[in-house]
Amino acid sequence: MRLVLLGAPGSGKGTQGEKLVAHFGIPKISTGDALRAAVKAKTPLGMTAKAAMDAGDLVANEVVYGIVEDRLAEDDAKKGFILDGFPRNLAQAQVLDDMLKRQGAAGIGKALHLHVTDEEIVKRLLDRAQKEGRADDTEPVIRHRIEVYNAETSPLLDFYGKQGKLVKVEGVGTLDEIFQRIVAVLK
Numbered sequence: 001m002r003l004v005l006l007g008a009p010g011s012g013k014g015t016q017g018e019k020l021v022a023h024f025g026i027p028k029i030s031t032g033d034a035l036r037a038a039v040k041a042k043t044p045l046g047m048t049a050k051a052a053m054d055a056g057d058l059v060a061n062e063v064v065y066g067i068v069e070d071r072l073a074e075d076d077a078k079k080g081f082i083l084d085g086f087p088r089n090l091a092q093a094q095v096l097d098d099m100l101k102r103q104g105a106a107g108i109g110k111a112l113h114l115h116v117t118d119e120e121i122v123k124r125l126l127d128r129a130q131k132e133g134r135a136d137d138t139e140p141v142i143r144h145r146i147e148v149y150n151a152e153t154s155p156l157l158d159f160y161g162k163q164g165k166l167v168k169v170e171g172v173g174t175l176d177e178i179f180q181r182i183v184a185v186l187k
Helices: 013-024 031-040 044-055 061-072 090-102 118-132 139-162 175-186
Strands: 002-006 028-030 081-084 110-115 166-170
Touching: 002 013, 002 139, 013 028, 013 081, 013 175, 028 031, 028 061, 031 044, 031 061, 031 081, 044 061, 061 090, 090 139, 110 139, 110 175, 118 139, 139 166, 166 175
Parallel strands: 002 081, 002 110, 028 081, 110 166
Antiparallel strands: none
């Protein structure tokens, strides 16, 4: 299974992705986690990513491509993977297809869109910021991130929809309810 998880920040991609890892036994590749690790390590790539993340903007495509391609080439991703946070726009989706072709893999099997309202996302991210002390999750930054996500991701949803690969799941409910909806559409 080669799955792309789509959803705004705070939609539950990370949480549901971990449940899918346990269920299907394939790795979850999170660009957000990889970028935060690079920021924490203060690598040149990480510092470039930090400036964009602090402003609530998407990290430039070129910064993300190397991280993703290297990760997809690792042995544990050969039998399948769950991508969380990549691709986020049409250009990245096309690059992902090219990456997979270079590695001799078929394209993405499904793109799963977790739909959550903007107001629910704001509530979730403010709660998370308080619990985790995440400085990048202030309300103005969150609202900007949602706007950027919606503008960048709309063409991506169309891209996967036209390929017959897009499945949509309501991302509100208990963790188990949402997970059961996801498993049902992936069968």
